[in-house]
């Protein structure tokens with residue numbers, strides 16, 4: 206693969222023109238109010254664009270457009286195979302534009318360009334392709350009835366689906382939702398995070414080029430409290446699918462209750478335990494995984510292995526080895542293909558992570574790595590990989606989602622204690638267990654209150670596996686065939702014959 210070098214990516218960044226308009230009814234449009242807001246590149250702290258600040262008025266126009274498209278059947282009534290072909294074409298177009306899409310993620314999120322290029326964009330394309338390929342393989346049900354009756358259970362698209370996503374993997378989180386929603390025949394209105402609108406706005410252009418009809422795919426840019434709330438409260442949106450913080454997820458449940466009782470699906474926060482037993486079969490792999498999954502994407506990952514639970518007898522050596530790997534993740538210019546740790550997305554998040562680091566020290570945890578910030582050429586929101594040990598599960602850094610490169614290491618005496626600590630959390634997204642003992646592995650897989658358990662690995666992300674949370678990590682799943690169910694209504698039809 207022929208990818209640009211550092212100078213090449215910088216040149217592309219200098220020449221890049223940011224999209225500043227929302228995308229409604231097949232066209233890029235300003236907010237009706239004319240208002241805009243600024244996006245900032247966290248690596249340079251410089252303003253990058255003035256983007257349309259949409260509000261309830263714009264959301265209403267987008268909903269009308271999406272509803273008209275849904276009702277006239279231009280997409281909803283296409284044969285599933287035809288919709289599938291369009292989604293597969295869109296997947297191919299995403300790959301054709303992978304460099305520019307990766308650049309957009311890099312400039313908006315501050316993430317390393319190669320991680321954006323190789324992970325975010327490839328996985329986003331894969332999601333579109335996978336649902337495109339899957340949708341004509343599904344069948345409905347016929348029920349056993351008396352001879353004079355034909356009773357069926359069918360799945361129908363819900364109508365207009367509102368999609369609200371975060372900034373950590375902008376295009377990927379969007380595609381995990383819009384791919385099954387569109388495959389099922391819905392129209393969608395998506396609101397990217399205010400920090401990261403570019404890649405999703407570009408996807409709108411590619412969607413039209415792939416053959417998704419006008420009005421079926423709309424992008425509302427703007428603030429959560431205005432545009433996001435207006436989507437949540439709209440009376441003609443049938444389903445709302447959200448990825449983001451637990452606090453905002455709860456607001457969408459309220460919005461639904463205050464409006465039309467739309468179905469709400471939530472993918473929220475995590476504080477994920479990665480449990481390492483002394484009989485771990487491959488310590489090198491466990492050390493590498495513990496570090497990589499704590500610091501990948503600056504730790505801004507819902508499924509980050511942010512709580513390291515290590516058996517007492519091996520804890521010092523294991524944590525020391527994780528710290529050695531942590532040191533190899535060095536903050537650098539996200540446009541440099543060699544960079545493996547980028548900037549924190551914005552000043553709010555940077556301050557928040559630093560507050561947690563201070564809190565960890567105040568509450569008595571031992572800092573073994575990092576804890577400090579850096580600048581590159583005198584600027585940028587960078588935080589060094591940070592590890593605390595001797596963390597108690599009552600401490601704030603063990604309980605709250607930090608969403609930064611901060612690892613809290615807790616020790617335990619046996620598997621029962623490890624599982625108790627792991628489950629002592631309002632979250633339940635993902636977990637890892639490293640052991641040679643199949644009985645321990647089985648017990649952990651059964652007793653951990655999380656949506657995904659990895660055994661002797663961490664966080665397998667295959668698109669065919671559901672990904673969702675227990676407890677306050679969410680409601681419903683992304684990925685897998687089960688995600689399609691989220692965007693369909695189930696209908697029973699009883700046909701009585703002569």
Ligand code: NAD
Nearest residue numbers: 370371372397398429433434449450453472473474475507
């Ligand atoms: P966030 O909750 O602040 O924002 C998410 C989205 O909600 C954004 O588009 C935002 O504009 C919108 N929003 C914010 N306030 C709103 C309001 N009052 N009403 C309506 N909409 C509003 O989350 P974030 O900071 O963008 O992302 C980080 C969070 O996302 C973390 O908690 C992380 O765990 C979570 N996340 C979860 C998953 C998962 O699959 N479980 C994946 C990625 C990220």
